Amino acid sequence: MAEPEGFREFVTGRSPALLRTAWMLTGEQQLAEDLLQTALARTWPHWSRIRDSCPERYVRTVMVRVHGAWWRRKWRGELPVERVPEVVLADPSCRVAERFRLGAALRALPVRQRQVVVLRYYEDLSEQETAVHLGCSVGTVKSQAARGLAKLRVALGHPTRTENMT
Amino acid sequence: MSTHEHEQDGQDAERHLLRDLPPDLPQPRDRFEQICRRVRRRQYRQGLSAGFAGVAAVALLVPAVSHLMTGDDPDAAVAASAPPSCPAKLPGQVPPGSGSVPHSDRLVPVQAPAAAVLCSYKGAADSQAETGTALSGSRQLTGSLEQVAQDLAWLPRKQSDETKMCTMMAGPSTSYLLGLTYPDGVVWVSTVDDPNGCADTTNGTFASPSGTGALAKAAFASGGWSASPGPDDGCDAGLSTGRLGQELAMVPDEPSGLWICDSDAPGDGARREIKDRTRIAQLAKALNGLPASTRPAQCEAASPTREAASARRLRFDYEKGPDLQVTIDPACRPQIDNGARRATLTEQVQNLVEALAAG
Numbered sequence: 001m002a003e004p005e006g007f008r009e010f011v012t013g014r015s016p017a018l019l020r021t022a023w024m025l026t027g028e029q030q031l032a033e034d035l036l037q038t039a040l041a042r043t044w045p046h047w048s049r050i051r052d053s054c055p056e057r058y059v060r061t062v063m064v065r066v067h068g069a070w071w072r073r074k075w076r077g078e079l080p081v082e083r084v085p086e087v088v089l090a091d092p093s094c095r096v097a098e099r100f101r102l103g104a105a106l107r108a109l110p111v112r113q114r115q116v117v118v119l120r121y122y123e124d125l126s127e128q129e130t131a132v133h134l135g136c137s138v139g140t141v142k143s144q145a146a147r148g149l150a151k152l153r154v155a156l157g158h159p160t161r162t163e164n165m166t
Numbered sequence: 167m168s169t170h171e172h173e174q175d176g177q178d179a180e181r182h183l184l185r186d187l188p189p190d191l192p193q194p195r196d197r198f199e200q201i202c203r204r205v206r207r208r209q210y211r212q213g214l215s216a217g218f219a220g221v222a223a224v225a226l227l228v229p230a231v232s233h234l235m236t237g238d239d240p241d242a243a244v245a246a247s248a249p250p251s252c253p254a255k256l257p258g259q260v261p262p263g264s265g266s267v268p269h270s271d272r273l274v275p276v277q278a279p280a281a282a283v284l285c286s287y288k289g290a291a292d293s294q295a296e297t298g299t300a301l302s303g304s305r306q307l308t309g310s311l312e313q314v315a316q317d318l319a320w321l322p323r324k325q326s327d328e329t330k331m332c333t334m335m336a337g338p339s340t341s342y343l344l345g346l347t348y349p350d351g352v353v354w355v356s357t358v359d360d361p362n363g364c365a366d367t368t369n370g371t372f373a374s375p376s377g378t379g380a381l382a383k384a385a386f387a388s389g390g391w392s393a394s395p396g397p398d399d400g401c402d403a404g405l406s407t408g409r410l411g412q413e414l415a416m417v418p419d420e421p422s423g424l425w426i427c428d429s430d431a432p433g434d435g436a437r438r439e440i441k442d443r444t445r446i447a448q449l450a451k452a453l454n455g456l457p458a459s460t461r462p463a464q465c466e467a468a469s470p471t472r473e474a475a476s477a478r479r480l481r482f483d484y485e486k487g488p489d490l491q492v493t494i495d496p497a498c499r500p501q502i503d504n505g506a507r508r509a510t511l512t513e514q515v516q517n518l519v520e521a522l523a524a525g
Contacts, residue, residue, distance in 0.1 A: 008198055
């Protein structure tokens with residue numbers, strides 16, 4: 001099992017960013033590390049062909065699909081809810097409290113909405129790119145992004161806006 | 167910052183917050199090595215799958231395998247290894263394993279599993295989880311799984327006539343199902359974390375009287391099966407869960423080392439390490455030659471009138487697997503106990519132990 005040239009450097013250099021994305025998808029540190037390692041292990045055999053194109057995009061796609069596969073295969077003790085429960089905190093105006101609420105709200109999103117929100121608003125991908133990553137239509141990305149963002153805004157107490165769905 | 171036109175209408179607040187959301191995540195130094203191990207396991211599994219396929223199946227599989235090896239579709243990679251899924255409710259019996267993993271001779275194979283999922287079923291307050299209790303959580307264990315094999319593969323077998331003395335403390339109890347994936351299939355192991363530590367550990371075929379609920383609880387909390395707290399020196403009992411074979415022989419297998427510990431006298435003078443394998447084997451043979459039973463020993467509390475004779479603990483070490491503890495307590499009848507078998511102390515054994523302890 002020869003080590004592909006440049007793969008170790010890629011793992012070392014890009015893992016911190018990819019791990020953050022994995023954390024956004026899973027919401028758990030251990031699960032995020034596991035997701036990242038799984039994706040990188042599955043990228044290994046294809047490294048020679050993808051290394052000159054966009055390996056990070058490939059790893060991110062594998063992460064999203066592995067995450068979806070995990071989700072389909074087993075229940076993780078979380079249930080998506082239509083409305084995010086309000087979190088009562090001592091000082092709701094502080095930024096820490098806001099992040100806390102956002103994290104809880106993100107974890108409460110249905111898995112596909114969470115994936116869309118992470119790719120669209122955290123990874124800053126376009127709707128088209130997000131659709132390619134998720135293997136769905138641009139229309140689905142638009143609707144899921146709008147719904148996901150609306151739920152996050154409700155959780156944060158931000159005024160809700162009508163998203164441009166066209 | 168985004169340059170997408172349609173995003174400019176007030177998404178900045180959420181975007182900024184999302185960017186700040188991930189905490190400072192630790193970067194494990196051995197990440198690349200762990201990835202290497204995963205790749206090796208995947209290749210091993212793929213090799214086994216290919217080997218077991220029949221000639222007819224090969225004709226059908228060639229296009230798929232070829233696609234897996236040459237295509238760049240991440241979907242192909244996703245399908246290969248998935249941890250088993252947790253039952254939604256606690257089943258009445260341990261879920262049957264799949265494939266051809268042997269599970270009647272040992273609780274689990276000696277080799278490390280390729281993947282492990284831990285399913286938790288919390289009982290109601292102060293009661294044990296019952297059949298039908300809903301799944302309360304699950305975790306795929308990460309990191310090295312070598313310790314799973316180390317802790318579980320060597321657990322002793324429960325004898326049909328074995329009785330355990332259990333306390334009756336009330337308190338919360340959680341049942342766990344541990345699903346272990348091997349190249350040959352899947353094995354499920356059931357254990358319970360309860361205040362009395364009295365529940366067996368079983369895979370449905372092989373049951374062990376050793377409780378492993380605390381290990382499962384710790385693994386569920388941390389997300390990995392770390393090394394169980396072992397002895398910090400030869401005479402610290404640690405959390406010994408016994409050794410497979412102790413139910414059949416007072417000292418099973420061939421021990422590679424021995425510690426003789428004086429239970430009543432802590433300090434450096436209370437322990438002695440024996441490395442002479444010939445003398446260790448001689449003691450093991452003498453212990454194994456004693457008539458033994460599985461009946462619990464009867465022990466009396468220490469009293470001023472009792473003959474002053476301290477209890478000794480013998481810790482036999484092995485090159486593979488956990489140590490074995492044998493106690494010799496003059497206050498008990500019979501005096502010798504390895505956790506599963508008991509025997510009456512003879513002069514020959516006592517002399518051997520005293521000679522070894524004296525150096």
